[in-house]
Amino acid sequence: MSVDLQSLERIPRHVALIMDGNGRWAQERGLDRVEGHKEGAQSVRAVLRAAAEAGVEFITVYAFSTENWKRPPREIDALMKLLISSLDAYERELHDNRIRMRVMGQFDRLPLPVRARLQKTMDATAHYTDHTFIIALSYGSRTEIADAAKKIAEKVKAGELKTKNIDEQTVAAHLYLPDVPDPELMIRTSGELRLSNFLLWQLSYSEFHITETYWPDFREEQFFHALEAFNERDRRYGGVRKK
Numbered sequence: 177m178s179v180d181l182q183s184l185e186r187i188p189r190h191v192a193l194i195m196d197g198n199g200r201w202a203q204e205r206g207l208d209r210v211e212g213h214k215e216g217a218q219s220v221r222a223v224l225r226a227a228a229e230a231g232v233e234f235i236t237v238y239a240f241s242t243e244n245w246k247r248p249p250r251e252i253d254a255l256m257k258l259l260i261s262s263l264d265a266y267e268r269e270l271h272d273n274r275i276r277m278r279v280m281g282q283f284d285r286l287p288l289p290v291r292a293r294l295q296k297t298m299d300a301t302a303h304y305t306d307h308t309f310i311i312a313l314s315y316g317s318r319t320e321i322a323d324a325a326k327k328i329a330e331k332v333k334a335g336e337l338k339t340k341n342i343d344e345q346t347v348a349a350h351l352y353l354p355d356v357p358d359p360e361l362m363i364r365t366s367g368e369l370r371l372s373n374f375l376l377w378q379l380s381y382s383e384f385h386i387t388e389t390y391w392p393d394f395r396e397e398q399f400f401h402a403l404e405a406f407n408e409r410d411r412r413y414g415g416v417r418k419k
């Protein structure tokens with residue numbers, strides 16, 4: 177059954193996605209794992225379109241974790257090439273829907289041609305303010321928090337900040353993208369119940385939507401269903417339920 181977007185009372189400003197199950201999707205079809213990633217890249221495009229249609233402002237996808245560097249070099253190479261070719265394919269969606277693309281993670285660890293291609297798209301879309309597409313690349317949340325601690329320590333050392341004044345806002349202000357609001361909704365595909373070192377700080381109060389669907393099968397309809405499920409829940413923030 178299709179979802180009537182007009183009937184949804186609350187559209188999350190920011191949706192984060194753990195795109196899991198590409199390998200299994202391919203293996204079940206007797207295909208190489210890379211084929212699963214290729215089909216998964218089409219799902220990213222579908223989600224970008226769906227998010228723009230629904231009025232979601234920020235989309236963050238977990239495309240490559242710090243742990244993913246341990247995968248076979250052939251798969252890493254294929255993922256990096258796919259990233260480059262996907263940016264060509266997404267160009268139209270980004271401009272048509274006025275989407276700004278940003279990257280979060282250890283940018284300097286990425287191969288030079290990948291960095292150059294990412295930079296080109298980031299520059300070409302930097303002026304858009306309607307929607308933002310964030311790709312988490314060579315991203316690990318614990319590293320992000322440790323990096324924030326280092327930056328804060330440097331400021332204390334330089335006398336710019338007092339230890340007694342460090343609070344939650346201070347930490348949040350030193351994460352990779354401090355101007356981006358926390359996601360209200362996190363979607364993980366392929367049924368795993370783990371955070372996998374993704375946005376540990378930012379997802380503290382988010383709703384989680386876990387679906388058995390493998391990422392390559394997660395398209396517009398599945399995204400709208402996740403928004404519908406989000407609407408059926410009541411957020412309490414650990415306080416008193418709103419009447």
Ligand code: FPP
Binds near residue numbers: 238263311391
């Ligand atoms: C997890 O599936 C997925 C990844 C590690 C890569 C995600 C990348 C893409 C969807 C490709 C392109 C992305 C962009 C932003 C252009 P898995 O391989 O861990 O699947 P498995 O758990 O079934 O083995």
